[in-house]
Amino acid sequence: xxxxxxxxxxxIGAIIGxxxxxxxxxxxxxxxxxxxxxxxxxxxxxxxxxxxxxRIAKSIAVAINDNLLTNSDITDKLMSDxxxxxxxxxxxxxxxxxxxxxxxxxxxxDRSKFNSIRGNLTNKISNSIYxxxxxANVGQIVGEQVELAASEKLKGSLLGVFGGNxxxxxxxxxxxxxxxxxxxxxxxxxxxxxxxxxxxxxxDTPICVLTDNxxxxxxxxxxxxxxxxxxxKFEEIIKSINITQIxxxxxxxMDVLEIEKLILSVMxxxxxxxxxxxxxxxxxxxxFNIFF
Numbered sequence: 031x032x033x034x035x036x037x038x039x040x041x042i043g044a045i046i047g048x049x050x051x052x053x054x055x056x057x058x059x060x061x062x063x064x065x066x067x068x069x070x071x072x073x074x075x076x077x078x079x080x081x082x083x084x085r086i087a088k089s090i091a092v093a094i095n096d097n098l099l100t101n102s103d104i105t106d107k108l109m110s111d112x113x114x115x116x117x118x119x120x121x122x123x124x125x126x127x128x129x130x131x132x133x134x135x136x137x138x139x140d141r142s143k144f145n146s147i148r149g150n151l152t153n154k155i156s157n158s159i160y161x162x163x164x165x166a167n168v169g170q171i172v173g174e175q176v177e178l179a180a181s182e183k184l185k186g187s188l189l190g191v192f193g194g195n196x197x198x199x200x201x202x203x204x205x206x207x208x209x210x211x212x213x214x215x216x217x218x219x220x221x222x223x224x225x226x227x228x229x230x231x232x233x234d235t236p237i238c239v240l241t242d243n244x245x246x247x248x249x250x251x252x253x254x255x256x257x258x259x260x261x262x263k264f265e266e267i268i269k270s271i272n273i274t275q276i277x278x279x280x281x282x283x284m285d286v287l288e289i290e291k292l293i294l295s296v297m298x299x300x301x302x303x304x305x306x307x308x309x310x311x312x313x314x315x316x317x318f319n320i321f322f
Contacts, residue, residue: 040316047312051305059290080286087281095274101265108260117256121249125241132233148229156222163217173206 058078065075079086107113127134136144177199232240241248281289294301 036320039319040313043312043314043316043319044309045312047307047315048305048309050312051308055301055305059286062286077286079289083286083289084282087278090281091274091277094277101268104268105260105264108264109257114253114257117253118249121252124237125248127237129237130234131237131240134237135233152222152225152229156218156225159221160218163213163221167210168213169206169208169210172209173202176205177202 056077057074059080060077061075062080063076065072124134139147284292
């Protein structure tokens with residue numbers, strides 16, 4: 031049985047190395063909560079990640095924001111030739127489509143939301159036009175034009191000699207009053223009907239017809255707006271979003287078991303290799319123990 035003294039040390043060393051590394055990896059996540067005996071908390075409880083989750087979350091968030099997801103990296107990606115070519119192609123396909131504009135919009139958003147947006151826009155536009163007409167005092171403009179036309183007609187006539195000016199003044203006053211009354215009572219309704227009619231005509235027009243009438247290179251125009259936005263506004267928006275805090279909050283909100291599952295899904299082979307390496311090192315140390 032003398033051969034056992036040569037075989038057992040490497041085997042025991044391999045087992046110890048394997049089990050030790052396996053326990054060390056498990057202790058990264060387990061136990062999930064502190065274990066107490068009376069008032070005393072057992073060392074290494076909870077596990078390393080549950081115990082230091084907030085600090086780890088902050089470190090990961092800072093590392094991602096400062097090194098992996100910098101503003102310049104995102105901007106460079108958004109301004110890459112591939113992205114610009116994709117935008118140009120999509121806008122070109124849209125501009126050449128023979129689909130009706132209304133059908134295209136309804137394929138993008140549901141009908142109730144579409145009707146709500148259309149109704150709100152129509153109301154705002156018609157109200158703005160209506161207030162502008164009231165402010166312009168169209169009745170006064172109509173009255174002045176009626177007065178001018180009537181005066182021209184009466185000039186040199188017998189009626190003009192015998193009190194024509196007073197008649198013209200009365201007509202002017204009446205025309206002004208009637209015009210303002212009509213606008214106040216019916217103006218917004220008429221404007222809304224006209225807007226709805228024009229909107230219906232627009233929605234029933236093929237997209238390609240609309241873009242042809244624009245007389246501009248729509249893909250390049252959209253691309254120009256996109257590049258201007260990325261260059262001038264994107265960094266400001268990114269800073270206001272605070273990506274670091276979002277990542278930190280996301281990690282802190284995750285259950286420890288979710289974090290364990292995530293890490294193991296990414297590093298399962300590497301962690302298994304580490305456990306196996308412990309067995310190899312234990313085996314080698316066992317061999318050294320035999321000869322030294």
